Amino acid sequence: MMSKALTVLSVTAHPDDEVLGFGATAAKLVSEGSHVYNCILSGQVEARRNKPEQEELQADIKNAESILNCTGTILGSFPNIEFNTVPHIELVRFIENAIQDIQPDYIFTHHPYDLNNDHYHVSKACQAAARLYQRKSDITPIKGLYLMEIPSSTDWSFPIDSNHFQPNTFFEVGMENIQKKISALDAYRGVMRPYPHSRSKESLEALATFRGAQAGVRYAEAFQMIFQITPF
Numbered sequence: 485m486m487s488k489a490l491t492v493l494s495v496t497a498h499p500d501d502e503v504l505g506f507g508a509t510a511a512k513l514v515s516e517g518s519h520v521y522n523c524i525l526s527g528q529v530e531a532r533r534n535k536p537e538q539e540e541l542q543a544d545i546k547n548a549e550s551i552l553n554c555t556g557t558i559l560g561s562f563p564n565i566e567f568n569t570v571p572h573i574e575l576v577r578f579i580e581n582a583i584q585d586i587q588p589d590y591i592f593t594h595h596p597y598d599l600n601n602d603h604y605h606v607s608k609a610c611q612a613a614a615r616l617y618q619r620k621s622d623i624t625p626i627k628g629l630y631l632m633e634i635p636s637s638t639d640w641s642f643p644i645d646s647n648h649f650q651p652n653t654f655f656e657v658g659m660e661n662i663q664k665k666i667s668a669l670d671a672y673r674g675v676m677r678p679y680p681h682s683r684s685k686e687s688l689e690a691l692a693t694f695r696g697a698q699a700g701v702r703y704a705e706a707f708q709m710i711f712q713i714t715p716f
Contacts, residue, residue, distance in 0.1 A: 490518040493588035495610045497602040500672045505632030507665030508657035509705045514553040523582040527559030536673045547671035558582050567605035575609035587624040595631040597647040598638035627714040630707040635682035651706035654699035662692045
C-alpha cells in the first residue's frame with residue numbers, strides 16, 4: 485500500500501497498449517489515490533487492420549480511460565508501424581514534453597524487444613526521455629522506470645538471445661482490476677479475440693494468475709524494472 489498519492493505515466497505506441505500492458509496496475513494505483521496518465525504516440529494508428537473511424541477510436545480511448553479512472557491521455561500523431569522512419573530525437577522530445585507537463589513519479593513503457601518494432605522505438609526514446617530530470621532542475625526526479633509486457637506482442641517475440649522480457653517486478657492487482665482491464669480492452673473495437681489468442685479474456689486471466697503465482701499472490705501484472713530509486 486502506498487503512503488502517498490503518486491503521479492504515474494505510461495508511454496506506449498498505440499491505443500490499447502496502455503491497457504494490455506498496464507491496465508490492471510493503473511486501476512489499482514488509481515484506487516489507492518494515485519493519478520495515472522497515458523501518453524500514446526500513435527493516436528490515429530492509420531495502418532491498423534479493421535481500424536474504426538477516427539471519431540470512434542477517440543471515443544474508444546476515452547471510454548477505456550474512464551473505465552480505468554485514469555486522469556488523462558496525451559495523443560501523438562506519429563505514423564503507425566513506421567516509427568523507424570521518425571528521427572529518434574522527435575520521439576524523445578514528444579515524451580519529454582509529456583514528462584514536463586505531468587511531472588510523473590514513475591514511468592511504465594514498452595519492453596524494446598518484443599515483436600512490434602514501434603514498441604522498440606518508443607521504449608528506446610522513453611528510456612532517454614526518462615533522464616530529463618538529470619538535465620533540467622524543474623523536473624520531478626523519476627523514482628522508477630518499468631518495462632511492460634504486451635500480450636500478442638511481447639509473448640510472440642522469439643527468445644533467441646538474452647534481450648527477451650524478464651519480469652522482476654510484480655504488482656498484485658486482484659481479480660476486480662483484471663476485470664477492469666478486460667472491460668477497458670472491450671471498449672476498444674476489434675481488439676479482443678477468441679481463446680486461445682493472447683488477447684482473449686481467458687488468456688488475460690490466465691496470465692494474471694501465472695504472474696501472481698510467480699510472485700506468491702493470486703493475480704498480478706509483471707514488469708521488468710530498469711531502475712528504481714524509491715519503491716511503491
